[in-house]
Amino acid sequence: xxxxxxxxxxxxxxxxxxxxxxxxxxxxxxASAPSSGWNDYSCKPSAxxxxxxxxxxxxxxNSVDNWLGLAPYLKNRGYCVFSLDYGQLQGVPVxxxxxxxxxxxxxxxxxxxxxxxxTGAAKADLVGHSQGGxxxxxxxxxxxxxxxxxxxVGIAPSNHGTTLNGLTNLxxxxxxxxxxxRATTPALADQVAGSAFLTKLNEGGDTVPGVRYTxxxxxxxxxxxxxxxxxxxxxxxxxxxxxxxxxxxLSEHLAIAVLDRIAFHEVVNALDPAHATAxxxxxxxx
Numbered sequence: 229x230x231x232x233x234x235x236x237x238x239x240x241x242x243x244x245x246x247x248x249x250x251x252x253x254x255x256x257x258x259a260s261a262p263s264s265g266w267n268d269y270s271c272k273p274s275a276x277x278x279x280x281x282x283x284x285x286x287x288x289x290n291s292v293d294n295w296l297g298l299a300p301y302l303k304n305r306g307y308c309v310f311s312l313d314y315g316q317l318q319g320v321p322v323x324x325x326x327x328x329x330x331x332x333x334x335x336x337x338x339x340x341x342x343x344x345x346x347t348g349a350a351k352a353d354l355v356g357h358s359q360g361g362x363x364x365x366x367x368x369x370x371x372x373x374x375x376x377x378x379x380x381v382g383i384a385p386s387n388h389g390t391t392l393n394g395l396t397n398l399x400x401x402x403x404x405x406x407x408x409x410r411a412t413t414p415a416l417a418d419q420v421a422g423s424a425f426l427t428k429l430n431e432g433g434d435t436v437p438g439v440r441y442t443x444x445x446x447x448x449x450x451x452x453x454x455x456x457x458x459x460x461x462x463x464x465x466x467x468x469x470x471x472x473x474x475x476x477x478l479s480e481h482l483a484i485a486v487l488d489r490i491a492f493h494e495v496v497n498a499l500d501p502a503h504a505t506a507x508x509x510x511x512x513x514x
């Protein structure tokens with residue numbers, strides 16, 4: 229075994245041990261968190277909001293913790309809101325979005341069908357954070373999702389991968405590191421800029437016809453870097469930098485999805501563009 233592998237394997241084990249050690253507290257948080265009425269399968273979309281909204285968490289997220297801010301925000305504005313867990317690794321509860329992304333897209337497909345069947349809606353709107361803003365594009369492009377989705381809103385999405393501020397560029401200098409990353413956490417490997425998964429996803433164009441795309445980015449993103457790579461190209465795309473709306477917004481990668489009401493306001497604008505209102509720094513009080 230290469231010396232690097234001997235050094236890295238204990239490190240991976242240590243990281244997983246630290247994650248598992250935190251599970252009781254995290255599990256308690258998720259279990260005791262108020263749902264605020266989302267994932268209510270008796271909810272029927274209204275004439276004002278005719279499509280259910282499916283929230284897609286990011287890497288290491290889950291269907292509750294990622295959406296404690298946005299789900300109630302949408303529910304209180306009359307939307308039928310649903311969220312799923314995907315990308316589970318065996319033996320690792322609570323922290324999801326780690327499995328192969330193409331398989332996670334299959335889980336999303338099943339979940340959207342379930343939501344449409346329960347609500348009676350013809351199409352859904354998708355809102356995802358980080359991996360959850362990018363992964364649905366695989367569903368739209370390769371799994372027939374375009375016929376079932378009206379709009380995709382990506383919050384700090386990893387649409388073209390990440391360099392982690394250049395750290396991923398060091399992988400080739402450590403023999404076996406990329407293979408170890410793929411073996412232990414496939415979704416992380418899939419999101420490295422230039423990965424085979426991303427090459428397939430983005431080949432032939434970023435978008436598919438019939439779906440509206442919105443990307444919400446923050447210049448302070450420290451996870452999906454460079455942040456401009458989050459943007460999509462296409463005639464049916466709207467790319468938004470939060471600091472263009474409110475220069476005082478200091479949200480980074482996690483905060484933009486968890487507690488940023490300026491971003492939340494833009495999500496609502498993307499879901500209902502016919503009734504959109506200007507997003508400003510004052511939107512934090514909306």
